[in-house]
Structure formats: structure tokens, C-alpha cells
Amino acid sequence: MRLQNLLYLAYAFTVAATSIPVLETRKTKSPSKPKPCAGNSAHKRTKWCDYDINTDYTKIVPHTGVTREYWLSIDEITVAPDGISRFAMAINGTIPGPTIYANWGDEVVIHVTNHLNESKNGTSIHWHGIRQNYTNQNDGVVSITQCPTAPGSTITYKWRAAQYGSSWYHSHIGLQAWMGVFGGVIINGPASQNYDVDKGMLFLNDWSHQTADELYTHAQTVGPPTLDTGLINGTNMYNTSGKYFTMRANKGESYRLRIVNAAIDTHWKFMIDNHKLTVIGMDLVPVKPYTTDYINIGMGQRYDIIVTANQPKARNHWIRAIPQTDCSENHNVDNIRGILHYHGKVGTPLTNPWNFTDICVDEDLSKLVPVVPKSVSAADWQDMTDVTVAKNTKNLFRWYLNSTTMEVLWEDPTLLQIYDNQTEWPNSSGVIELPNANEWVYLLINTSMPVAHPIHLHGHDFFILAQGEGAWDGTTITSNPPRRDTALLQSSGHLLIAFETDNPGAWLMHCHIGWHTSEGFALQFIERYEEARQLIDLKYVNDNCASWITYDEGNGIEQEDSGV
Ligand SMILES: *[C@@H]1O[C@H](CO)[C@@H](O)[C@H](O)[C@H]1NC(C)=O
Ligand SMILES: *[C@@H]1O[C@H](CO)[C@@H](O)[C@H](O)[C@H]1NC(C)=O
Ligand SMILES: *[C@@H]1O[C@H](CO)[C@@H](O)[C@H](O)[C@H]1NC(C)=O
Ligand SMILES: *[C@@H]1O[C@H](CO)[C@@H](O)[C@H](O)[C@H]1NC(C)=O
Ligand SMILES: *[C@@H]1O[C@H](CO)[C@@H](O)[C@H](O)[C@H]1NC(C)=O
Ligand SMILES: *[C@@H]1O[C@H](CO)[C@@H](O)[C@H](O)[C@H]1NC(C)=O
Ligand SMILES: *[C@@H]1O[C@H](CO)[C@@H](O)[C@H](O)[C@H]1NC(C)=O
Ligand SMILES: *[C@@H]1O[C@H](CO)[C@@H](O)[C@H](O)[C@H]1NC(C)=O
Ligand SMILES: *[C@@H]1O[C@H](CO)[C@@H](O)[C@H](O)[C@H]1NC(C)=O
Ligand SMILES: *[C@@H]1O[C@H](CO)[C@@H](O)[C@H](O)[C@H]1NC(C)=O
Ligand SMILES: *[C@@H]1O[C@H](CO)[C@@H](O)[C@H](O)[C@H]1NC(C)=O
Numbered sequence: 001m002r003l004q005n006l007l008y009l010a011y012a013f014t015v016a017a018t019s020i021p022v023l024e025t026r027k028t029k030s031p032s033k034p035k036p037c038a039g040n041s042a043h044k045r046t047k048w049c050d051y052d053i054n055t056d057y058t059k060i061v062p063h064t065g066v067t068r069e070y071w072l073s074i075d076e077i078t079v080a081p082d083g084i085s086r087f088a089m090a091i092n093g094t095i096p097g098p099t100i101y102a103n104w105g106d107e108v109v110i111h112v113t114n115h116l117n118e119s120k121n122g123t124s125i126h127w128h129g130i131r132q133n134y135t136n137q138n139d140g141v142v143s144i145t146q147c148p149t150a151p152g153s154t155i156t157y158k159w160r161a162a163q164y165g166s167s168w169y170h171s172h173i174g175l176q177a178w179m180g181v182f183g184g185v186i187i188n189g190p191a192s193q194n195y196d197v198d199k200g201m202l203f204l205n206d207w208s209h210q211t212a213d214e215l216y217t218h219a220q221t222v223g224p225p226t227l228d229t230g231l232i233n234g235t236n237m238y239n240t241s242g243k244y245f246t247m248r249a250n251k252g253e254s255y256r257l258r259i260v261n262a263a264i265d266t267h268w269k270f271m272i273d274n275h276k277l278t279v280i281g282m283d284l285v286p287v288k289p290y291t292t293d294y295i296n297i298g299m300g301q302r303y304d305i306i307v308t309a310n311q312p313k314a315r316n317h318w319i320r321a322i323p324q325t326d327c328s329e330n331h332n333v334d335n336i337r338g339i340l341h342y343h344g345k346v347g348t349p350l351t352n353p354w355n356f357t358d359i360c361v362d363e364d365l366s367k368l369v370p371v372v373p374k375s376v377s378a379a380d381w382q383d384m385t386d387v388t389v390a391k392n393t394k395n396l397f398r399w400y401l402n403s404t405t406m407e408v409l410w411e412d413p414t415l416l417q418i419y420d421n422q423t424e425w426p427n428s429s430g431v432i433e434l435p436n437a438n439e440w441v442y443l444l445i446n447t448s449m450p451v452a453h454p455i456h457l458h459g460h461d462f463f464i465l466a467q468g469e470g471a472w473d474g475t476t477i478t479s480n481p482p483r484r485d486t487a488l489l490q491s492s493g494h495l496l497i498a499f500e501t502d503n504p505g506a507w508l509m510h511c512h513i514g515w516h517t518s519e520g521f522a523l524q525f526i527e528r529y530e531e532a533r534q535l536i537d538l539k540y541v542n543d544n545c546a547s548w549i550t551y552d553e554g555n556g557i558e559q560e561d562s563g564v
């Protein structure tokens, strides 16, 4: 049974009519996509110049000498992705925003300008899954690595594409990511199986005709709202309006898709009727190819899949993103669809879904075998944390990790506190200090509540040593465990993760359900304090904070959430 049903309180919910500022959609020329490295072709995807799929990318990164520079603008717009018009915030006028492309080893520089004048929203962009090796201050998390970037201001992020595969970027303040502020990141590199054509990103979003900001009151007082529908790469049918996402295929060809679960509160099963999917990567980690009817994908996770147009008869096949009602509710469970069509014309498919059980789980750990094998050493540091929920003194839901709910301040990021040599942390900061270099950290996350949470860690891939229902039985996966940046803590279950302290900085770990992050489900690791302090470019952090503080004072901005 779902927690929100247990906790259901009768509550009349009304939303004030909001004025909708209309902004012209910007016409943009997309920057040229990088060319693949020598040797990489449809018949030899494992090759990448002098490197290949077996190269240990955690130690070796190609020196390309290339810097890719992008300019992004965050705007307030009116959108109707399913034919129903509403207010949204978006990057360069589109949902999803423009894709950032790079080759493995490139430097990436992105200038982000905030135009959220009407809403008076600060902003930040987090590069989800990007290692940020020794570049913590580019992680884009308000209250941790930066102040909000004020309307009218620009912030520049710089990082190295030290991994390769598929990821995404999204705002990391309040619920802005689910107002529409996100887009794809593609880092070209080798792949563990051949394919003919790269079809790029494929975003799965849940969607409502009220905005996430409008629904937050309901989330905090009653529990997670039932959302209206979902979108496949930014489009869907709703009743008779809108349009389905379509993808053209030529018989016999194989296609790579880079699936992202960008939902605020939906765990999906993704499938294409009659077509098996071959998984070749998860998050930014290439895996040994395996074939499946559908993938289970939790919020924040990515899967790289290959699909081959091999069906002899039917030309039109449903693509389905199916919300798992085991862990959240949706009014349109059976109609979040797209169409895979062979050759020219699109018709209405008459196909049936693969059989499945409605349940919120990750892909089976035994299938997720990283191509570059790694093992984990015994724990140098270990701890556990319990996950619970309760109402605070204002009668609003808050999530607690070991009885503390995060409350940090936008205008006082951890990096400035570190710079000032602060060493005492209030419980509400959720700080865990990891002072020593190259130690193995084990964290057991445990909950006796019937709610599942996708756990995301910044600055690292973690190893999944144990995952399941009930209490941890003390056993761990010892040989080449799956590693990634987001994994599911199952309902009434446990998740044991491990990572090495190889990246100085202040790194957030949080639940990727938007409501839960805002309701305090987060902690931060301060890893190698002294080195983290030395990496801080004070002017970079301070200039952005100074313009925010001026804006904040001039506009009387109130922060009412966890701060992350
Ligand atoms: C991460 O940065 C450190 C310090 O600059 C460097 O020694 C290490 O090689 C880098 N690792 C990767 C994978 O780039
Ligand atoms: C985004 O829009 C800006 C203009 O506002 C433009 O300069 C930039 O090239 C666009 N970026 C992308 C990636 O399309
Ligand atoms: C953004 O603005 C909306 C009002 O338009 C408000 O509800 C929301 O809390 C703001 N979010 C942030 C992160 O400031
Ligand atoms: C909105 O922001 C722009 C800068 O991006 C600024 O020039 C403009 O004056 C602002 N408008 C309002 C109404 O604040
Ligand atoms: C999804 O949208 C992105 C961004 O607009 C685009 O680059 C990509 O090609 C689309 N994906 C597919 C499979 O059409
Ligand atoms: C969509 O259809 C349902 C069921 O017929 C109806 O209750 C709802 O009002 C319709 N929504 C819109 C926005 O037309
Ligand atoms: C699903 O299960 C039913 C009943 O066992 C079976 O008839 C049907 O063929 C299955 N569908 C698929 C796509 O496997
Ligand atoms: C959480 O509480 C448990 C039980 O009291 C304790 O062993 C553990 O160290 C605490 N963990 C953290 C991260 O504070
Ligand atoms: C912080 O401590 C270091 C020595 O560890 C010192 O060099 C530095 O000046 C101190 N910074 C501040 C802001 O006090
Ligand atoms: C902070 O946490 C410690 C350890 O769990 C606890 O003893 C203390 O009472 C907490 N302080 C506050 C103000 O909640
Ligand atoms: C973890 O949660 C389970 C319930 O799912 C409970 O039985 C067990 O005692 C918990 N373990 C710890 C160490 O708190």
C-alpha cells in the first residue's frame, strides 16, 4: 500500500489562476555535432582511436585538446506538449532543451543565462552524472556549490568529459527541473555493441496541466499528487489533442536510443511492442549487452539501448512508457505512447505490449555487468541511515535521514563555508565529513516505510553491493558489482552502496523524486576538506553570490524548501 494513501488527509485544493507570460520561441542554430574518433564505425563501435570499450576510463582519458562551448538561455514560456496549454520554464524555448554534445576527453564550457524575470526564480544547472573530477564548483547545486544565479545574470560551467555515454542536465533549485528546465548530454565514445544509427536522447517525463510549483502545496500537505499524463521526448496525445512521438525505421537497421527518466515522481517501464531491447549502458557506464522485453527505469537513471527493426509484418508498433502504479499514480497510465513506424507513413499501431508486472524495481543487478570490471575493497568507513517521513511544526511533510531533514540556505553555499574554514555543521546541513583520501566508504540506506526512492550521488559512480526488500542480510556482490550514479531504494527495503574518496568537494546525495528532494531527503558528503578548500575559485563563487544577494534583497525572495 502506498504511504500517501495511509496518510491521506481530506484537503480541498484550489490553485489561483496564474498569468502566463508569453515569450517568443527562439530560433537557434544547433552547434555542429562532433565527429566520431578514427576507427569507430557502424561495424566497429567498440573502437575509439587508440582506445576502445575495454579502456579503463576511470584512469585514462583521451587528450583531444578540443573545447566545446555552448550558450543556454532559461526562459518563461507557454507550451502545449500534449495540446493543453500551460506555463513552463525551458531552455532555449524547448522541452527537452538543446542537447550538449562532446567527444570523450573534450573540455565543455556552458554559459547559462537566467531570464526567469516574472517568476523571480534564481537558477542553477546540474550536469547529472558528470564526474566533475576536481571541479566540484561546477556541479551546479544551490546551497552546496553555488548561490542561485539571479534573473539577468549568467553563470559559466566548465568540466571535462572524462566519461562517455548518455546523460542529462537539469536545474538544481526547487522544482525548476520539472517546470521544464532540462536537456540531454551526449558524450561520444566506444560502445559495447554495434548499431547503425544514433537516434539521440529519448526523455520520459510525467506531466500535469498544473505546474510542479502549483502542485507542491498538495505534495507537502496531502502527499504526492496524481499527475495527469506523461511525455515521450516532449510530446504525447491527451484525449484527442496533441500528437504522439514518432520514430522512423528502415527494415533491418538498428538504432541506438538514450533513454532518460526525467520524471518528478514516476518509475517507468519502457518498451516497444514486438521489439526486444538490447541494453549497452546505464548512466555513464557501458555494460555487457543483454536483451530484454522492457527496461525498468527510475528517476534520474539513463539506459542506452539498441533496437533493431526486424519485424516481418506490421509496420507500426507502439512505443510505451508505462508508469508503475506500485509507487506513484497517473491519470493516463495506458496512453503515454509513441509510434515506431517502418518506412514512410505513420499509421495507428494495432500491437500489444509485452507482459509485465506493475512493480517499482531496478533492472536485475545480475544483468548489469560493467564492461570495465572493478572490484571494491573492504570498508574503511561505514555507516547506515534510516529513511522516514513526518510532518513538521508547520504540518508539512518532511523526509528524514536518521531524524534530520535537510535545510540549507541558497545564499550560503557549503563551498563558501569551507572556504571560511567552518568546521561545525548543524544537523540540518546533513553534512558527513570524509576527510581521508582513497578510502572505501560504505553506506547502507534502509527504510521500513512502503515508499521507494531513487538515490542519486553527485561526483561519483557508486557500486551497488546489495539491494532489495526487507533488511540487508549481510551479503554483498563482490565481483564486478554494477556501478552507476542512481539506484533504487526499494519500498521497505535496503540499498548498500560503496564509493572511493577520490574526488575532493561537497557532494550531494539525495532522493531524485522532486517532491522528496524539496522536502529534505538529502545529505552532503564533504570529501577531503582541505583539498576541497584549495580547489575553490573564490571570485567565481562570490561574484555569482553577490549578484544573487543584491537581487534577493531587492525582491524579497523567500526560500521555503530544503534548499537543494
Ligand atoms: C582527476 O583529477 C586528478 C587531479 O587532477 C587527476 O590526477 C586524475 O587523473 C583525474 N582523473 C581522471 C579520470 O581524469
Ligand atoms: C540558445 O539560445 C541562445 C540565444 O538566446 C543562442 O545564442 C544559443 O546558441 C542557443 N543554444 C543552443 C545550444 O541552441
Ligand atoms: C519560482 O517561482 C514560482 C512562482 O512563479 C514559485 O512558486 C517557486 O517557488 C519559485 N522557485 C524558486 C526555486 O525560486
Ligand atoms: C529581465 O531580465 C533582463 C536581463 O536578462 C533585463 O534586461 C530585464 O530588464 C528584466 N526585466 C524585468 C521586467 O525585470
Ligand atoms: C529527442 O529530442 C532531442 C532534443 O530535441 C533530440 O535531439 C532527439 O533527436 C529526440 N529523440 C528522438 C529519438 O527523436
Ligand atoms: C479528457 O477526457 C476526460 C474523460 O473523457 C475528461 O474528463 C477530461 O475533462 C478531458 N480533459 C480535457 C483537458 O479535455
Ligand atoms: C502475455 O501473456 C498472455 C497470457 O499468458 C499470452 O497469451 C500473451 O501471448 C502474452 N503476450 C506476450 C506479448 O508475450
Ligand atoms: C544513523 O543512526 C544509526 C543508528 O543510531 C547510527 O548507527 C548511524 O551512525 C547514523 N548514521 C548517520 C549517517 O548519521
Ligand atoms: C583557512 O585556513 C587556512 C589554513 O589551513 C588559512 O591559510 C586560510 O587563510 C584560512 N582562511 C580563512 C578565510 O580564514
Ligand atoms: C543533532 O543530532 C545529534 C545526534 O543525532 C542529536 O544528539 C542532537 O540532539 C541533534 N540536535 C538537534 C538540534 O536536533
Ligand atoms: C531496515 O528496515 C527493515 C524493514 O524494511 C527492518 O526490519 C530492519 O530492522 C532495518 N534495519 C536496520 C539496521 O535498521
Ligand SMILES: [Cu+2]
Residues within 6 Å of the ligand: 452, 453, 454, 511, 512, 513, 516, 517, 521
Ligand atoms: Cu524519495
